[in-house]
Amino acid sequence: MLTGRKYRLALDAEQTEMCEEFGNICRAVWNTGLDQRRQYRRRGAWMNYVPQVAELADAKKEHPWLRAAPSHVLQQTLKDLDKACRDHGAFRVRWRSKARWSPSFRFPAGNLITVERLGRKWGRAKLPKLGWVTFRWSRPLGGEVRSATVSRRSGHWYLSFLVSTQETTPEQHAMPNTAVGMDRGVAVAATTSDGDFHDRQFVTEGEKTRYRRLQQQLARTKKGSANRRKVLARMNRIMGRVSDRRADFCAHLANRLTARNAVVVLEDLKTKNMTASASGTRQKPGKQVSQKRGLNRAILDKGWHRLELALANAARYTGTELVKVHPAYTSQRCSACGFATGENRESQSAFVCKAVGCGYRQNADVNAARNILKAAGAAVSACGDFGATRSVKQELPGPREAVPVRPAIPLVGIPRP
Known part of the structure; x- marks a missing residue:
């Protein structure tokens, strides 16, 4: 069974700046990809995930600031955009405004994430390009990490793990x-x-x-x-x-x-x-x-x-x-x-x-x-x-x-x- 585990991060100044930068890059990739899809739809054509990922690789050569964020994080942003456009249509998907959107980005490769417990109250996780980040160990992890999402809300940064546990849904309720x-x-x-x-x-x-x-x-x-x-x-x-x-x-x-x-x-x-x-x-x-x-x-x-x-x-x-x-x-x-x-x-x-x-x-x-x-x-x-x-x-x-x-x-x- 897949479930979520959310923890509050304790980032230093350098890591906070990097998270802000990663979030801004993901926002720019989302908005650029969405604008491209809308332009294609106005001309009666289609644009999907595969050609956009190929163009993202070319854009990194032209715009060095895109290289600051991990590649699979930007690819995941385009995947999320592709799913949103398939579900709702390109013209109903919202822009990610700098003033209203809270920074958020996902690390989809669970095999690249290492989690360790430091003590009763603290743990740490190793994320690509961010390095070791410390978080408050408020509950057990309870399974294998599939992905991790870093987000900011109400002035605090949080780390959410998608965990695969050994639990299964019971065939019958205890009080049937x-x-x-x-x-x-x-x-x-x-x-x-x-x-x-x-x-x-x-x-x-x-x-x-x-x-x-x-x-x-x-x-x-x-x-x-x-x-x-x-x-x-x-x-x-x-x-x-x-x-x-x-x-x-x-x-x-x-x-x-x-x-x-x-x-x-x-x-x-x-x-x-x-x-x-x-x-x-x-x-x-x-x-x-x-x-x-x-x-x-x-x-x-x-x-x-x-x-x-x-x-x-x-x-x-x-x-x-x-x-x-x-x-x-x-x-x-x-x-x-x-x-x-x-x-x-x-x-x-x-x-x-x-x-x-x-x-x-x-x-x-x-x-x-x-x-x-x-x-x-x-x-x-x-x-x-x-x-x-x-x-x-x-x-x-x-x-x-x-x-x-x-x-x-x-x-x-x-x-x-």
Whole structure:
């Protein structure tokens, strides 16, 4: 099984300068390669990895500064660009801006990397052209190194190893007859069908105040100035701590759910589409832009997509099946009788069934989580029945008849090795 191990580096001044240089060279190679691909596409031709690598070798003779970085690091940059263009298209791949992109580069040859432990708290790794770099030994390596990535975030440099361990995904979960449904929300990050609420405050009030003041300072600085870089560094440190708390929460919750349940069911939400801007274009502006912006921030703050990725990663170690169901009407259908109408949802947290003779009362998120769990046995179509411009979480306009449950589809789990 392949897994990641991330450590914080303790670089000296010379190594820090070299990492900055390697990152800038990789950024230049990425942007040049992307520009070349776009020019070819405008002429109706194609450019891929093989000819670009050949041209990179010729460019090193013409531009000596390209030789400072290891060859296989630059080749890996072109490989990453090739994969991004194949997946998204050359005109949808982003440029790597010097102001916004954090330096990052990968050493793909694991046989050229040597890792040693120096003591209880420190270790070191030998990387091509960088030499021996020291890092904080915060966890065991646990396997054979396949590749290593050096990156900078929030003013610190990190070393991430891709490690091949001897672990395999279990054929059966330790508790095979257990299942749980999970509803993701903006008031509470995650609610399970068992009635448990999982949430955490990722940013403190003091950090909000400091970040707002730093934004005001940033507006008064001149672009490209040293003061602007200092303000941005302070802002990145605050958001780095927020991101770490969110990642810790998602990993902890994912480990708990997968350890206790053989099946975890959640809604198939397209977070990227749901958090798209409502401002639209000049010709066709969106409606309720400020409200949509607030909803987007709330969704991103709770880390919906990160939690889904954490569940998929943790499921590999326990044999848990991760099932996604269509999210239509899960927050408006009664989990007791199946009656669905927009009037069932009295408030953000209160659910009262309006069906004659039912009157089921429950927390709205718990009711939605139970509907999600039930849908795993009779999942709705994964293709959906909404238009591309309408959110699958949109409220119903008014009372409707009970929405029948559609025929079941096979559960989709994690791949077996």
